Amino acid sequence: MHYDLIIIGMGLSGLMAAKTAVEAGKKVLIIGKGLGCLTLFSNTIDVLGIPLLAGPETTRLRDGLSQWIYDHPEHPYGKVGVEKIEEALSSFNSLFPPPYTFQSRNETNSLIPTGVGTFRPTYLIPSTMMRGIALKEKKTLLIGFKGYKDFYSQRLADSFECRGATLSLPESPSTEITATALARWMEQPSFREFIGTEVKKQIRDEELIGVPAVLGVNDPMGVRKDLEKKIGASVFEIPILPPSIPGMRIFNRFKERLIRRGVTFLIGHPVSKVTLNEKRCEGIEIAHPPVTTSYSADHYILATGRFMGGGLEADRERILEPIFNLPVFQPGSQEDWFGRFFFDKHPIHRMGILTDSSLHPIDERGKPILENVWVAGTILAGHHYLDEKSREGIEIATGYWSAKKAMEG
Amino acid sequence: MKLQTEILIIGGGATGAGILRDLSLRGIPSLLIEKGDFLSGASGRNHGLFHSGGRYVVSDPEAARECIAENRILRKIAPHCIEETDGFFVSLPEDGPDFRDRFIQACKDANVPAHLLSRDEALSLEPGLTPTLLSAVKVPDGAIDPFELVLSNAKDAETYGGKFLLHTGVTSLLMEENKVKTVLAKDLLHGEEYQIEASHIINATGAWADEFLKLAGLRVAMALSKGSMLITNQRLTHRVINRCRPPSDGDIIVPNHTVSILGTTSVRLEDAENFEVTPQEVSRLIRETSRMIPAIEEARFIRAYAGIRPLFQSEEKGDDRAISRGFVLIDHGKKDGIKNLITITGGKLVTYRLMAEKTSDLLCQKMGIHAPCSTHLKPLPGAGKLSGLKDRLKTLGKSETLCDCELVRKEEVEEVLKEGKLKNLQDILHRTRLAKGTCQGGFCVYRLLGILNESGLAEGDSNNILKGFLEERWKGIRPILWGSAVKEEELMEGIYKGLFNL
Amino acid sequence: MHNSWPKTNSDVCIRCATCMAVCPVSRVTPLFPGPKHAGPGAERFRKPGDPSVDKWIDLCIGCHLCDLVCPSGVSISEMNLIAKAKYLDEKGRPFRDWLLTHSYLFGQLGSFSSSVLNRLFQNGVVKWFVESILGIDRRRELPAYQSSTFRQWFKSHPSKGQRKIAYFYGCYINTNEVEVGKATVQVLEANGFEVFLPPQECCGIPMLGNGDFNGARKMALKNVPSLLQAIQSGSDIIFSSTSCGHMIKHEYSHLLNIPGSEEVAKHTFDLFEYLRNLLESGNLNSRFKKLPIKAAYFAPCHLRSLGIGLPALEILRLIPGLQIDNIEADCCGLGGTFGFKKEKYEISQEIGKDLKEAIDRLTPEIVLTDCEGCRMQIRHLTGLKVLHPIQILRDALLQGIDKEVGR
Ligand SMILES: Cc1cc2nc3c(=O)[nH]c(=O)nc-3n(C[C@H](O)[C@H](O)[C@H](O)COP(=O)(O)OP(=O)(O)OC[C@H]3O[C@@H](n4cnc5c(N)ncnc54)[C@H](O)[C@@H]3O)c2cc1C
Numbered sequence A: 001m002h003y004d005l006i007i008i009g010m011g012l013s014g015l016m017a018a019k020t021a022v023e024a025g026k027k028v029l030i031i032g033k034g035l036g037c038l039t040l041f042s043n044t045i046d047v048l049g050i051p052l053l054a055g056p057e058t059t060r061l062r063d064g065l066s067q068w069i070y071d072h073p074e075h076p077y078g079k080v081g082v083e084k085i086e087e088a089l090s091s092f093n094s095l096f097p098p099p100y101t102f103q104s105r106n107e108t109n110s111l112i113p114t115g116v117g118t119f120r121p122t123y124l125i126p127s128t129m130m131r132g133i134a135l136k137e138k139k140t141l142l143i144g145f146k147g148y149k150d151f152y153s154q155r156l157a158d159s160f161e162c163r164g165a166t167l168s169l170p171e172s173p174s175t176e177i178t179a180t181a182l183a184r185w186m187e188q189p190s191f192r193e194f195i196g197t198e199v200k201k202q203i204r205d206e207e208l209i210g211v212p213a214v215l216g217v218n219d220p221m222g223v224r225k226d227l228e229k230k231i232g233a234s235v236f237e238i239p240i241l242p243p244s245i246p247g248m249r250i251f252n253r254f255k256e257r258l259i260r261r262g263v264t265f266l267i268g269h270p271v272s273k274v275t276l277n278e279k280r281c282e283g284i285e286i287a288h289p290p291v292t293t294s295y296s297a298d299h300y301i302l303a304t305g306r307f308m309g310g311g312l313e314a315d316r317e318r319i320l321e322p323i324f325n326l327p328v329f330q331p332g333s334q335e336d337w338f339g340r341f342f343f344d345k346h347p348i349h350r351m352g353i354l355t356d357s358s359l360h361p362i363d364e365r366g367k368p369i370l371e372n373v374w375v376a377g378t379i380l381a382g383h384h385y386l387d388e389k390s391r392e393g394i395e396i397a398t399g400y401w402s403a404k405k406a407m408e409g
Numbered sequence B: 001m002k003l004q005t006e007i008l009i010i011g012g013g014a015t016g017a018g019i020l021r022d023l024s025l026r027g028i029p030s031l032l033i034e035k036g037d038f039l040s041g042a043s044g045r046n047h048g049l050f051h052s053g054g055r056y057v058v059s060d061p062e063a064a065r066e067c068i069a070e071n072r073i074l075r076k077i078a079p080h081c082i083e084e085t086d087g088f089f090v091s092l093p094e095d096g097p098d099f100r101d102r103f104i105q106a107c108k109d110a111n112v113p114a115h116l117l118s119r120d121e122a123l124s125l126e127p128g129l130t131p132t133l134l135s136a137v138k139v140p141d142g143a144i145d146p147f148e149l150v151l152s153n154a155k156d157a158e159t160y161g162g163k164f165l166l167h168t169g170v171t172s173l174l175m176e177e178n179k180v181k182t183v184l185a186k187d188l189l190h191g192e193e194y195q196i197e198a199s200h201i202i203n204a205t206g207a208w209a210d211e212f213l214k215l216a217g218l219r220v221a222m223a224l225s226k227g228s229m230l231i232t233n234q235r236l237t238h239r240v241i242n243r244c245r246p247p248s249d250g251d252i253i254v255p256n257h258t259v260s261i262l263g264t265t266s267v268r269l270e271d272a273e274n275f276e277v278t279p280q281e282v283s284r285l286i287r288e289t290s291r292m293i294p295a296i297e298e299a300r301f302i303r304a305y306a307g308i309r310p311l312f313q314s315e316e317k318g319d320d321r322a323i324s325r326g327f328v329l330i331d332h333g334k335k336d337g338i339k340n341l342i343t344i345t346g347g348k349l350v351t352y353r354l355m356a357e358k359t360s361d362l363l364c365q366k367m368g369i370h371a372p373c374s375t376h377l378k379p380l381p382g383a384g385k386l387s388g389l390k391d392r393l394k395t396l397g398k399s400e401t402l403c404d405c406e407l408v409r410k411e412e413v414e415e416v417l418k419e420g421k422l423k424n425l426q427d428i429l430h431r432t433r434l435a436k437g438t439c440q441g442g443f444c445v446y447r448l449l450g451i452l453n454e455s456g457l458a459e460g461d462s463n464n465i466l467k468g469f470l471e472e473r474w475k476g477i478r479p480i481l482w483g484s485a486v487k488e489e490e491l492m493e494g495i496y497k498g499l500f501n502l
Numbered sequence C: 001m002h003n004s005w006p007k008t009n010s011d012v013c014i015r016c017a018t019c020m021a022v023c024p025v026s027r028v029t030p031l032f033p034g035p036k037h038a039g040p041g042a043e044r045f046r047k048p049g050d051p052s053v054d055k056w057i058d059l060c061i062g063c064h065l066c067d068l069v070c071p072s073g074v075s076i077s078e079m080n081l082i083a084k085a086k087y088l089d090e091k092g093r094p095f096r097d098w099l100l101t102h103s104y105l106f107g108q109l110g111s112f113s114s115s116v117l118n119r120l121f122q123n124g125v126v127k128w129f130v131e132s133i134l135g136i137d138r139r140r141e142l143p144a145y146q147s148s149t150f151r152q153w154f155k156s157h158p159s160k161g162q163r164k165i166a167y168f169y170g171c172y173i174n175t176n177e178v179e180v181g182k183a184t185v186q187v188l189e190a191n192g193f194e195v196f197l198p199p200q201e202c203c204g205i206p207m208l209g210n211g212d213f214n215g216a217r218k219m220a221l222k223n224v225p226s227l228l229q230a231i232q233s234g235s236d237i238i239f240s241s242t243s244c245g246h247m248i249k250h251e252y253s254h255l256l257n258i259p260g261s262e263e264v265a266k267h268t269f270d271l272f273e274y275l276r277n278l279l280e281s282g283n284l285n286s287r288f289k290k291l292p293i294k295a296a297y298f299a300p301c302h303l304r305s306l307g308i309g310l311p312a313l314e315i316l317r318l319i320p321g322l323q324i325d326n327i328e329a330d331c332c333g334l335g336g337t338f339g340f341k342k343e344k345y346e347i348s349q350e351i352g353k354d355l356k357e358a359i360d361r362l363t364p365e366i367v368l369t370d371c372e373g374c375r376m377q378i379r380h381l382t383g384l385k386v387l388h389p390i391q392i393l394r395d396a397l398l399q400g401i402d403k404e405v406g407r
């Protein structure tokens, strides 16, 4: 089969690239070996959570970004530019019309409460989490569920200096319940009725009710509204350990829209081979033993993420990019990859694929390697997405930009 | 606070705990103090090989005889601490048959049952072995769970009146011409100070023996040797695999619960507190052990760790392994004129009971009382605990599982918490299999802290404890970060640094 | 034979729990611990000599969804299947499982028995017997057998075309949904193919799904030589049931190690995948008439794990007037014979509920899906008319031919 564009990688960057291309009328194939980090970590959209931008009522993101790019021209953001980053973010936003939207507060970062009792600076916040920002100012009650082992309201309440309560669930005697099962229950009115009544019993003078981010996959705002009606207070979600239900909402929305638009989705099988001819990629093969299937396209985008996604692989000596075997920018040997302490800024995080300003992969001397291949997402070199709190921002911006560039090229 | 006891034991490793139990069974009032938790020393950081004696038959037949005798006793008194796996001594082409033949003869002499298996027999039992092996000799090796062993000893001792203070270190000794008059100790977590008076003091501080004796102005000639080990994510074999050659680096693979432990190395050290596993050791261990089991080259590792052995200088120098691993029992009354001080150190986990028996015998003799040892007859408590892998697997889906990797149930943890006396996170981790599996506590410690808080047991800021744990965890993980372990680490960093912004 | 089981790769699991987010079974019941625990997690606790204690393993529906989303490429469902086989081998299988997995035998009795069987299955006493003695849930309608089999119809149907193509139709089409078989033949003929039916038996997936490797192997050993012969005669093989197709294309070689199965796999295609290839090469007959219908399409699990995208959806979109939406749901919950078992009926229904809700959101007139199990379940759940997409394609292609479709 032949396509205009083949995207390898089904994380946020690949999905953004697919969206951008299909909206321009291109015939698109997107391939994922598995679901990437989206369904594990993503709740809100982090763009740049550096100290300059960390708190509320500080610098506007736009200004912070400009300064950042000025200081770090080699950062992936430097290749996309402030204007296009904003364009990319609003393209992302267009997938989420009300009621479940992603918004910033006054175009600055906000601090949202997390499942470990800390605050995290983040930029675009889903409607179900927005009210969490007010946790510090308003009286809050945190609700956990017995048998759900990834959220401890009491412990969080201690950190946030508010109150916590744990509800016993009607149908789970001693066994445990997973986030996905909880999310599914939340979508049932009878369960909400139960939760509503129980929370009401616990509530004293609190105005805000914080719950783990499990308010259903399909209609979180509907779930929230109904709960609020029953409880009589505002409800917000708190990000928790993986898997991420809000991440699934994002993935599902993309998938639904892209399939409707005619994007071909192939999930579950790895790209086993690429055919290169001089400086062009001519086709790829997907292995599904015992058969392999070939696909070709005019353009290719590599958006396979870092180690978890399989974009990068580490053996005992080296780090490689397994699909195109692109050179990976890396300092030294295994000993040098990580710092002595867990909370160090590890050199391995800066490793990745070097590109030129249009996201073409380049070699050590800066020469483009493949003319019809672009690289997007966290696999790119030159960022510390964890410390910068820039994961989703980099994915959205470079996913968008790589597709734009691919369509030009 | 002033404390008084008949016997004061310093050190809560296998030896100290074994002595506490032995004396308590004999009805002699005893107190044990330990600067950390039980098992903070070598007892919590060893290879977990339940020796048959095979490893020493050629180099140190005396130690081998002790091992096999104790091996037989422990099977009876501590079945819940032991997995009777059997062990192979595998000969590779480069090892040749000579050493093997000497080995078989030496086993016979030392009364260690040994049975020669052909290459095919060995391979059919352990398909992971290299197909190039020449032969294997089967001996009654096994795997021992030191945590279970030491804690069962402590528990039984308590039942018979034995007492202990954990997280309490000796700070100095007040001497009176020919004896130790008072031992000054301090609770290292809460700062409480103790003045302890005892008729006799037993130094069971393992690798710290010399350091402790310095407090009394005494010395014992010993050296420290670091041994490093690697833990795989899964069991590679279901028997202990030894290399049939003179003891050297990387020649033992021990299955232990869900994992296998590869070891060891031997590196001289000056300091018993600060040490880590070096990349060179990691490479050497993988290179050597993969000669016996080629899949090790590709295997997933989940942790590296090291322990310190005390070594005693004997006449001949040379390789540390040539120095006897038998134990040392010193009556400082005879040796140095300090009549109420005894040192017991060296030995093996497997011989801890024998060491305790000999120490207690010496004490009784010095005290002039007749109280026979019964530890070789009386089983340790706890034999009914979940031990087999399938017993754990059976619990899956039946109750709330805190640790998904090692299948540790919430009730199990609550049980441990109920017993009380736990002072920090590591104490809990020592008493359960939490944080010992694939993710090394990445998920379950988060949950544990939640539960501690809910049951009102949390002390201090949970996030500081969590951070401390992640740093501790990091020490074991950093040396093995490649392949799937790097992915796993990205997941953990994604959670704690990214999502949770710790 | 068990030596030939593929080596499991549980070592690469990083405990990320992505698989837990998609497993349809652990979402609805705490009785099943979910893919992360049941697969790579439990694998660390299994020792060769130990008896199986995986009581819950039988609850894995075998949908493969976990495999598809795992970022580390762990073959979770395969691990589960092997564990299930061990568990059931040790514990023994109820006669009910044998019956369910050998329903193809009824088909072989020929059409005369269909009316007897159908009447029997409706009978209250028989239903009681079926439930309490056999353990098949009585709320589940047993499939209705048709009076004339597909094979019988085909015998009297002279197929003509420029190129020959072999059709693996599967048991269910033969005895219960003859219309799907007819539509397949008609569409292929309309594209210039002469269809022939290589000798074939049940593909064996019902046995495999119940961990009966030997039973499945027996079937495969009969089918592979016959399919190879068709290939050697120069034709490709197409299948209209994604379950049979997945079995033949992937499990025959990978799990069952059947000699010749790799060659078969290379020449075996999903019906719509084949049509999409025709489209790509400009050879698809796409003179479709207008079909003003509001339809919803559901991608069966086995289609997803074929890894070919959603070719039926792509082709159906070419039909003018047809408004077709993809149903955003994971698994129908029937899981082959799973949902027939009394102890699993509730679970199967719970999973189905999510699918039903997703369908309700789209308010379609009809539902289309490539797998007979999904069709059965969706009818049971929604009462809507449910067809194989080929039936709609046939209607769009051939005016007036056989307007009465399916059930
Ligand atoms: C790398 C390695 C591998 C090994 N493998 C095996 C094996 O496979 N099988 C086997 O049988 N044996 C093995 N051993 C030997 C075995 O681990 C030891 O012989 C045994 O654990 C010694 O126990 P112990 O109680 O004497 O010493 P330790 O366990 O070291 O206990 C001494 C305790 O004293 C405490 N302490 C020290 N100073 C003070 C103080 N001032 N105040 C209070 N407390 C103090 C320490 O905190 C420590 O807990 C191995 C040893 C090493 C190092």
Ligand code: SF4
Pocket: C022, C023, C024, C025, C026, C034, C035, C038, C059, C060, C061, C062, C063, C064, C065, C066, C067, C076, C077, C080
């Ligand atoms: S195959 Fe399906 S039912 Fe079985 S574990 Fe995987 S996702 Fe769950």
Ligand code: SF4
Pocket: C012, C013, C014, C015, C016, C017, C018, C019, C020, C035, C036, C039, C040, C069, C070, C071, C072, C073, C074, C076
């Ligand atoms: S998705 Fe894969 S890697 Fe993640 S927990 Fe499941 S099996 Fe393990």
